[in-house]
Amino acid sequence: MSQEQIEILQRALKREKAARKAAEKILEDKSRELYALSEELKISNEKLAASVTEKSSQLEGVFKNINDAYVVMDIKGNVLKMNSVATNFFGYDISKEKLNIVKLIYQADATYAFESFNTLLNTGSFSNYTARIITKKKEIKWVQINATIIYDEQHKPIAAQGIARDITELKNLEKQKEKILKELEKSNGELYEYAHIVSHDLKTPLRSIDALVSWIKMDNEGSLDATTLQNLKLIEETLETMENLISNILEYSSAGSGTSESQDVNLNETMLNIQKLLFIPEHISIQILKELPVTKGDPTKFQQLFQNLMSNAIKFSNKEKGIVVIDYVEKPSFYQFSVKDNGIGIEKKFHDRIFKIFHSLNKSKESTGIGLSIVKKIVDLYEGTIWLESELGKGTTFFFTIKK
């Protein structure tokens, strides 16, 4: 072998050796890289596993702790899964027996139930389905159900899930409330009747006294002295005061009783009625600034309301030309009315007091101190408020609102 050949071989050998080392180094680097990578993978796997466990235990928690009954069923209504609330509520243990949702339907609500189930299948969900169901123990319960369809990847419905809330208690309370309201209405009615009877019983003796006084006067015509005649006149006037008082108390006691009567009330007609009924002296003019609205309620109560305010305005007029102005403004949820006069006015310190019963500022035969209490009671009944602006000697404006 020539020297040259030996050198070629030596160089080849050297290259082979170096290549082997380079390869080994590459492999070692690679394996270190792989090791690091697999460690990283291991850690992230552990993290993933932990978060999956966490998520599933969270879901499990939601499923278990949800206070409402949770049910998963196939689209034929066979129950696949229930939480413990559902198991207790419906009384069926699906690990022991099969349950189709149809079994729970209360017969009277069957049509509604099937309609709702069709809605669920067609639209993918229904909400606030409210009906009765029958449990395994044959108890009838009211439930409110919200349900959705579960679809597979091809958007084919595969199951339905629903949350059912037991609203039996709520329904019972509702029924109870209705019953109480009916009873209240009845006892209100009875009270109203009673007030009428009492008022009759109180008024009858007044009529008797008046008749007897008249007879005394007639039977002794010419023989009674001036003082006696004056005293007899005072008896008659006292009787009138008493009569008015009784009438007003009767009116007041019936003003707050919400008679179920609610109809359209054309306040323009109410005004015409009032102007026919009220005695309006020559020097007083009633001005209705614009056509009044039509409200809902009891026409008698609206009449009482305006009549009392207007008769007050007339009663306390002290000007040569008395004016009573009726107006209103419409707000989104209520009407605000005003009754304005140019009468004697009311001192600021009395503004709160005048709505209280028997707080007449000017006690007289006609003024019993009940009129404004009636007004307040009616305004309260229609969920409104009442207030006034007044200047002594110049006049008063009453404002009140009536809910639409």
Added chain:
Amino acid sequence: MLKLEKMKKPLKVLLIEDNMIEIMKMNRTVSLLKAKHEITEAKNAEEALAILETKTNLPDIILLDLNMPKINGIEFLAILKNDPDLRHIPTIILTTSDNRKDILECYRIGISGYILKPLKYEEYVSKIEIALSYWSINELKSA
């Protein structure tokens, strides 16, 4: 006016009223009138029914108070209007009650008038005078 007075016929009136002074008021009022109306008193519905049961000498008109013990005015009215022999008798309510419910119920069953007793005796006299005058110029079944 004189002619009209002559046309007035005396009425047979059945007054159903439990209050003694109210009865006195009626009697005194009638005694003031020229027409010699004949007042029969019944202190309650039972007494009135006993009078009417005989079906003889029936009154021309009935004046009925509503607030009475036991059988009240409305119940009495219903009994009256259910009796074919008595239902024709014009019945006028004479009461202090302006309870709208009562007024509607009375007209539903069938009444010929509803008079509120006023506080003032003079007003009472004129109301009764007008009412009796009206019925006395009417042609009535028994007359």
Added chain:
Amino acid sequence: MKGIIFTEFLDLVEDKFGLDMVDKIIEQSKLESEGVYTAIGTYRFSEMLQLLQNLSTNTTISIDDLLLTYAEHFFSVIESSYPGLLATYKDPIEMLASIENHIHVEVRKIYPDAELPTFVVEEKTENSLTMIYKSSRAMHHFGLGLMNKTFEHFNSTAQITLEKIKEDGTEVKFIINKNE
């Protein structure tokens, strides 16, 4: 460039021309790697160019012919290393047409940093295929060699014509007609 291209090349040179030639072209080239190659390493393409150039000068064989021969040798490396890849094909036209969309995709999975040419199919029938080769390496004859062997692998032959679209050979049209 992947080391396996170098090691297989030098093995072929040693096989055909002897160890002297291997030593000679390494000595004549200015190599950063000093001719130390391992199949799993990565080296500069310019080294391959120098080695090819010097081999061509020493043997008076054109670079294209050298590449053609080398490609035919390299096909057997593929055959023995990745029989599964070849087994997914039943027909050479099908296989060549899917270089871009399948074979190169698979190659990248094994050698993520491999710099591969592109083969865009222009026209394809049951027995013919027109493709545009694009690569800054201008190693179209390496492609041609692999194609020849592909037909051989499926016991078939073909007429393959090359048309240079760019004079430097970085863009070449392959017109392949399978022999009936």
